[in-house]
Amino acid sequence: MFSISMNLINNKMKVLQLKINVLLLTIVMLSGLILFGCSDRNNNKTIEEQIPNMNLSPEVLDQTVWKGEVIDYYEGKESSRYQVNLFFRAGNRVSCYIIKGKDDEQMYDSEFKANGKLLYLDVNYIAGDWLLTDATKDKIVLKNDPINGKRISVMTLTRIYKANNKLPPELLDQSIWKGSFVSYVNGKVEFIHQISLFFRSGEVVFLIDRGGEFQSRGTRPYVVDKGMLSISWTWTSPQLSGDWLAFEVSKDKLILQKGYGNKNENYIMTLTRTD
Incomplete structure (x- = not known):
């Protein structure tokens, strides 16, 4: 009888331990789901939601174009003023692009760092840490x-492009496109060429x-x-090389600008x- 009672007690203890383990596992899983949900909500924030909250980051700025001065x-007195495009x-x-005058335009390509309120630029004239002091939907x-008690610089930028249009790689792969290639200088048409593009796996055949x-x-x-569509450098047609931003994307029409x-x-x- 004593042996049977001990077996019953042991079985009940095993069942109780199993229930405790299941309960602990459930708590851990629910905690993970809650944390994941919070993280996912943060990652899904739009640019408009992040910038007003003073949250600059490479992901927020990626494939955006800003123009300002x-x-x-x-x-306390203005000493100089010039245009910048980023x-x-x-x-x-x-x-x-730093534009100081009609015949004084300089172009630089470098790295940047963005974290919270700070934007670091390693570019002539505007090099250094920039503190974000104000932000709206499309302006910072x-x-x-x-x-500094004597010298200070203020940069005001308006966003003039963001990557709204997704350009699916599968849209281009194994496809043929034809159309116009237009060059503008100071807002005026310099030339119009006809272009044909044949996209295949990882490379494009072009005819201009x-x-x-x-x-x-x-x-x-x-x-x-x-x-963005990036085409490697080619001496045959350097104007075609570089980064092209998608302004219109559909299954049978593309408008790209460089x-x-x-x-x-x-x-x-x-x-x-x-x-």
Whole structure:
């Protein structure tokens, strides 16, 4: 009898321990789901939600273009003013156009760092840490050296492009597109060429007809990232090389622009799918 009673007690203890283990496992799983849910909600915040909360990051800035001006002050008085255009890319890269006058435009490509309220730029004239002091949906104000008693710079930027249009890699793979390739200088059309593009796995075959004068033909690697098409450098047609931002994307039409933010030169490709 004593042996039977001990067995019953042992069995009850095992059942109780099993229930406790299941309860603990359930608590752990629920905690994980709650944490994951909070993290997911934070990651799904839009640019509009993050910037007003003073939360700059490479992910927020990636594939956005900003245009504005920098005003330098000395002892409270304006000492200089110039235009800046910033094009942020993946990999913490930024292209910067600094326009100080009609014939004084400089272009730089370098790295940037963004964390919370701080934006660090390693670019001539605007190098250093910029503190985000004001932000709205598409406008930010940053200050450089804000505690300097004599010199301070204020940069005001308006966002003029963000990657709204997703460019699916599968849309381009094994497809043929034809259309126009237009070059603009200072807002005026410099030339219009006809272009044909044949995308295949990881590379694009291009044919540019320069108005009957001659044709440019070649094959170059390409990469698609979010709303941007990047074509590797080619001596055959350097205007085609570089990063193209998608302004319109559908199953049979593409409008891409390169040099966005550059005052002097930019290019627009309008393509229709023909395969």
